[in-house]
Amino acid sequence: MSQNLSLSREDIVRLCERVEGAQTRACAIPKLTDEYPAMTIADGYAVQSELRRRYLAQGHRLVGWKAGLTSKAKMKQMGVDVPSIGFLTDRMARPENAAISTGDLVHPRVECEVAFVMKRELRGPGCTAADVLAATDYVLPAVEIIDSRFAGFKFDLPSVIADNGSSARFVGGGRARYVEELDLRTLGVVLEKNGEIVAMGASAAVLGHPAEAIAMLVNILADLGETLPAGSFVMSGGITEAIAVKPGDSVVARFQELGSVSMRFVA
Template sequence: MDTHAVRDVAAQLGRAYETGKPIAPIIEDHPGATVTDAYRVQQEQVREWTSRGEVVKGHKVGLSSAAMQEQMGVDQPDYGHLLSGMFHLEQQPIPGDRFLQPRIEPEIAFVLGRPLSGPGVTAADAVRAVDFVLPALEIVDSRIQDWKISIVDTIADNASSGGVVLGSKPTALSAVDLRTTGCTLHRNGSVVATGAGGAVLGSPLNALVWLANTVGPLGIDLEPGHVVLPGSMTRAFPVSHGDTFVANMGELGSVTAVFDTP
């Protein structure tokens, strides 16, 4: 994709945010688009958002579990940016009309205490960089019609990012085994899924390492205070107005997302 095409696709996605109307899959009009092209579109949008006063508060790793790759029909992880306007308070009503096709995913969020810059980051480096972890619910959303996404579509669309709800109980890495940490996801009081941290690339920590080593060569550093979402422990579930989702993660505590009624 040339620069004009990159800017045009970014503008189309921007209009989808504003109008609430998804666009056709990007890959239909740009069948030769590459993953590199898609990240250029994503970066174009990030530049626009930050020019309006948004602040990058972290990153997400998407499609890092076999369940999510199978559900979305892709075969590799991706990453997106978390902007300041994406964060919502636990237990406080989330405006459902700000999303187009929202789904929810339970995750273990990393909060960094030290900078982490690839390439060459090891698991030991990642452990030293993490200040604490929190239970989290990610609201994924797509500006692509009916979630008909290829890897190019979701990357260009900021890895299908929508919003984040963080729990309020910080836990040190030394106090938990992320691989065996279990999760029970409830929707309106009923269990809809169970999962474990090991579903995320063997351990959520591996997703953090992958992220640092992937974005480092692009000149992107993970900074102290940044939140990193490593990927979902279960498949994603559709969200409707009035829904309440609770993810219980054992010793990590729980996190609740409440969506407003129309």
């Protein structure tokens, strides 16, 4: 990690409890740096790691990771300049075509991503996109439902990392494919809400190639003393901008070569 911890162990636990409360009660809180302006990216990951430890202790199962803020559009939209990662648990997973409740979310948004399922463990530092492709079992299309617990979706990098990269729900689906049968750089994506196209792009929007985002994620995991185990489900970051959803909305993400992923939102 490029920056050192500024928070004490007590502060980290306190902030973790605050984030966990906001996540479980679906209430917005001010960004953490309002109270701790010196908070670093390393502090953010310390809070996130504590949050992960608590959820796993409560019986949640770690199923994978996500890269976030991986496109220029997202970084600009959120006013940050470095990507981030977050963890994914079984409690966040929703099946394809599900009715997803928004009652337990603050202000959900959806974005389209290419997801990777790993067949071999990956370990940083020095992990490259080629390493990622060689260790991938298959790729599939996914929709991530992000939900910042910070009021007005306003945050900085340390705060969003502490909030687990705004992770909330995710839906994998569509068509599983081998990576060697695809050009993962040029896959077109269309996001439709209630039958209308609301966002579009191609997969190069994610750091030039989605596998670059996974390599970056593995290298950040190394900084945290973690590896990416075989079997992990990993989302590589939003290709499109994130679109707000509310009860009654129906969402379909259509991917070139990968099929589509659909869901609807209910109260």
